[in-house]
Structures are given as C-alpha cells and as structure tokens.
Amino acid sequence: MSRGIRNHFYAGLIVVLPIFLTIFILNWIINFVISLTTNSFLVKLINRFIYYFGFQENEKVVYIVYGVYLLLILLSIIFIGAITKNIVGKKLRKGMDKLICKLPIIKQIYTAMKQIVSLVSSQKNSGYKKVVVVEYPKDGIYSIGFLTAEDNFILKDSYGKEFHNIFIPTSPNPTSGMFICVPKEDVRELNMSIEEAIKLIVSGGVITPGVNYDEDDDEIDEDNSTEEKELIENTKK
Secondary structure (H helix, E strand, O other), rough: OOHHHHHHHHHHHHHHHHEEEHHHHHHHHHHHHHHOOOOOHHHHHHHHHHHHOOHHHHHHHHHHHHHHHHHHHHHHHHHHHOOOHHHHHHHHHHHHHHHHHHHHHHHHHHHHHHHHHHOOOOOOOOOOOOEEEEOOOOOOOEEEEEEOOOOOOOHHHHOOOOOOEEEEOOOOOOOEEEEEEEHHOOOOOOOHHHHHHHHHOOOOOOOOOOOOOOOOHHHHHHHHHHHHHHHHHHHHH
16 A cells, blocks of 8 residues: 555656746746846836836736746847848857957857857757767776767877767766767667667666656556466465
8 A cells, every 4th residue: 555655656756846847947047037137227127117107016017017028038039049040140140259259268158158058959969979888987887978979080190090089978967977089899879869868867777768657557567466476375375
C-alpha cells in the first residue's frame, strides 16, 4: 500500500514539477526585466501617469498598465528582430557590432555573450554535429560528448593524422564541460539525437533513450512480481 502511494506521489511530482519550474523561471525573467527598467524614462512616465490620474489605489489598473508595458517590451524585441532580417537592418547590425568591438573591455564580454547566444539559439544545431563516445578521462572509462568539428588542421599538421574536436559536457549542467581533441579512430558515433543526449546528461543517466517511463509500466512490474511470488509459493507446496 505504501509503495503504491509512493509511486503515485512520484508520478504526480513528475507532472507538477516542470509546471512549477516553468512558472518560476518565467516569473524570474519578468522580475529581472522589470528590475532593469525600474529607473528608465518609460517607467517614470508610467508612474507619473498612474499618480496623475489617481490610479495608484486601484491595483487592477496598475497591473494593466504594467502589463501593457511588458507587452511593449516584447513588441519592441520582435520589431528589432524583424528589422535585422532585411538588408538595411543587417547593415545596421554589422555597424553596431563594429562599434562595440572597438571598445576595449566591452569587446570581450560582448563577443563571448554573442557566441553563447548564437550557439544556444541555433535552429540548425550547427554547434553540436553528432553524439559520440570516447575514452575519457582515462582508458577504460567512457564519456559521452558532442562532436563540434571533424577536422582539426592544427593538430593534423603537427601529428600527421586526423583529429576530432569533442566537447564533454558536465552533469547536470551541460553548458559547461571540457574541450578535448581525440584521434578520429578513437571516436565512436552513437545512435542518439542531440536532444536525447542532453536529457541523458541533465538527468545524470536516469532518463535513458528508448525507455518509456510511464506509470503503467510500474503497475505491470508490480503485477509481474506478484505473479512470480505466487508461482514460487506453488512450487514450494
């Protein structure tokens, strides 16, 4: 009985936890944006508008006004994205990049952040090409990694053989890890998608590709275990 309650609790936790985490992250992003723009000209103008018309005592009106403010921010981001896709927008973006890259300290920060955002937001998964396995950090121990480049010309010219660039992510945070160069013959490709590999790494090996984690499977396992116990008891008799 207690095992059944525990299984139901875990099943409910699996359903509820992603919803809570999604709400928490969205709430954090909204509060972060609001905190960044608290002292901006637009927010001051909104506050003056609220106090001028005496809306500060009406919470619904205040929420509506700030909701419109957040909506304007989202529309502004969409508008900027639409502009940067045409020829004029691309030229403006290149000009802005050149201007920022001329600044001594900001250049390094901006370039690093731009590369990270481009890698994460890439729809073609150009950063990670394949899921591979290599012997790392020593012989006999295998690590799952991502193939980032099939040709390393620097090491090829130095050692006379082909090397692959491999990124070995850490668990449970796959955004950090180790970059290693492995000879081509020591790299084995896995029959696994990038998404499945990330799930496997984030879960610490709990979520294995090809395994169905439904509650019905637990019930089937329990039924099978009870049948096996009955067969053992009958054989003893």
